[in-house]
Amino acid sequence: MIKERMKVSLPPEVKKYIQSYMKEHHLSFVGDAISRICQEHEEAQKREEYSIEKVVEAVTQNIDGLLQRERLHTRNGLRSMEKNIERSTVKSMKEIEDYGIAQRGELFASLLEGYKK
Template sequence: MKERMKLSLPPEVKKYIQSYMKEHHLSFTGDAISCIYQEHEEARKKEDDSIEKIVKDVTQNIEDLLQRERLHIKKELLYMERNI
């Protein structure tokens, strides 16, 4: 569903939208704004996905490091018990 709106835009924004319309062969300003919005949302989603992947990788690395440290401490304790 589309809704008609009146917009006031700075000249540089108007030029950007007009050049976008020419570049993408669009006839209507609303279509250009919709496409720009979709591209923005896709870029934001990719950024969010990449941040989530980084957080997941860092979390996994920290868990692996903690597991190795636990095993090392456990081995050291067992070694100390044997020596006592």
Template sequence: MMKERMKVSLPPEVKKYIQSYMKEHHLSFTGDAISRICQEHEEAQKKESDSIEKTVKNFTQHIEDLLQKERLYMKKESLYMERNIERSTRDSLKEVEDYSIAKRGELFASLLEGYEK
């Protein structure tokens, strides 16, 4: 890795932070400490970004699963309603047919009575 010399002015608290970081990580050069801090920061951002992407992916999958369950539920309910409507329609048609047969029978009986007289 190619290095480039820079002159940097830092606030005292930043300088103290870098010096404590150097002691903690046994580093001799300020540039190495700053470079490592930047690298760690970059990795932390990448992990956070990956974490957000993973969360979004999981959330999206959960929503898709819920929608699939809801579609299946609605499909079952519509089939159930369709069967009930068919049954109700058949029953109604049967009642109309029975009523029609009964009326025709009454009409036929009255015609026979009139014919017999």
């Protein structure tokens, strides 16, 4: 790795942070500490992006599952309504047919009575 010398001005709290980081990680040079801090920051961002992607994927799968269950529920409801409408229509047609038969029967009966007279 090629290193480049830089002149940097830092606030006192940042300087204290870097010095404590150097002691904690047994580093001798400020540049190494800053480089390592930057590398850790970059890795943390990648982990955060990865975790966000995982959350988005999980939420997407949950939404997809919910939509699929809703579609099945709606489809089953529509099939049930369709069967009820079919039964009701068949029942109405049967009633109409029975009424027509009864009317024809009455007409036929009256014709027979007229014929007998």
